[in-house]
Amino acid sequence: MRVLAIGCHPDDAEFGCFGTLARCVARGDEVFVCGVTNGSGGSMTLEPDEIAAIRVKEAEAAAKVIGAKEYFNLGVYDLHVDSNDRAVTDKLVDIIRYTKPDMIFTQYYEDYMRDHTETSLLAFNASFIASIPNYKTKYPVHEVVPAIFYMQANGTTSFRPTEYVDITDTIDLKTKALQCHESQYGWLSAHQGVDGFAGNRAANFSLGKLCGTEYAECFCRCMMTQRVNTYRMLPEGR
Numbered sequence: 242m243r244v245l246a247i248g249c250h251p252d253d254a255e256f257g258c259f260g261t262l263a264r265c266v267a268r269g270d271e272v273f274v275c276g277v278t279n280g281s282g283g284s285m286t287l288e289p290d291e292i293a294a295i296r297v298k299e300a301e302a303a304a305k306v307i308g309a310k311e312y313f314n315l316g317v318y319d320l321h322v323d324s325n326d327r328a329v330t331d332k333l334v335d336i337i338r339y340t341k342p343d344m345i346f347t348q349y350y351e352d353y354m355r356d357h358t359e360t361s362l363l364a365f366n367a368s369f370i371a372s373i374p375n376y377k378t379k380y381p382v383h384e385v386v387p388a389i390f391y392m393q394a395n396g397t398t399s400f401r402p403t404e405y406v407d408i409t410d411t412i413d414l415k416t417k418a419l420q421c422h423e424s425q426y427g428w429l430s431a432h433q434g435v436d437g438f439a440g441n442r443a444a445n446f447s448l449g450k451l452c453g454t455e456y457a458e459c460f461c462r463c464m465m466t467q468r469v470n471t472y473r474m475l476p477e478g479r
């Protein structure tokens with residue numbers, strides 16, 4: 242299986258699906274990670290380009306921790322994600338055509354932040370466009386319209402999971418990947434008053450209780466035509 246995670250800000254895919262991605266790597270999948278923004282907003286003290294350079298490096302390191310093959314970043318500035326931006330759409334179409342995913346993890350389409358909801362639309366649109374031969378970009382068409390699994394959105398009560406993945410074996414690796422985002426530990430505490438890393442572990446523990454395991458991540462599957470199939474794509478339970 243080929244897998245592409247499209248997270249909005251550096252650290253979003255990490256929080257939402259890195260335990261599952263690490264399990265995908267363990268079963269032999271080829272895993273790729275793409276960030277849409279460069280994280281330019283995530284500092285109380287550094288200028289946008291200064292913090293962006295740090296955050297993209299942190300995200301690259303995090304992807305390496307779980308054994309992803311490659312990390313990409315679309316370079317959009319925080320708070321500027323626009324699913325109608327054709328140049329950004331084309332960049333993502335080419336990443337999809339290059340990585341050829343069978344399934345995509347991305348943001349849920351309702352959330353507290355516009356960047357997240359726009360990323361969701363961008364991933365949905367680009368992954369359909371990538372299959373259209375007459376839509377010309379650098380790379381040739383990807384013949385599969387990939388399945389989409391939306392990551393849990395913490396900023397809304399409308400998110401209803403349809404799938405759970407046991408990440409008991411990979412929670413430590415996920416935590417290690419999250420810890421690569423050193424700059425965000427301070428930012429999350431200073432701006433949002435939360436210990437993001439410990440909070441995520443606790444959230445995965447609570448999800449585990451819901452599905453009879455120690456730690457879990459959850460997803461809501463996109464049920465549109467061509468996005469569904471007759472077999473389970475996510476890693477199986479133990």
Ligand SMILES: [Zn+2]
Pocket residue numbers: 249250253357
């Ligand atoms: Zn985010």
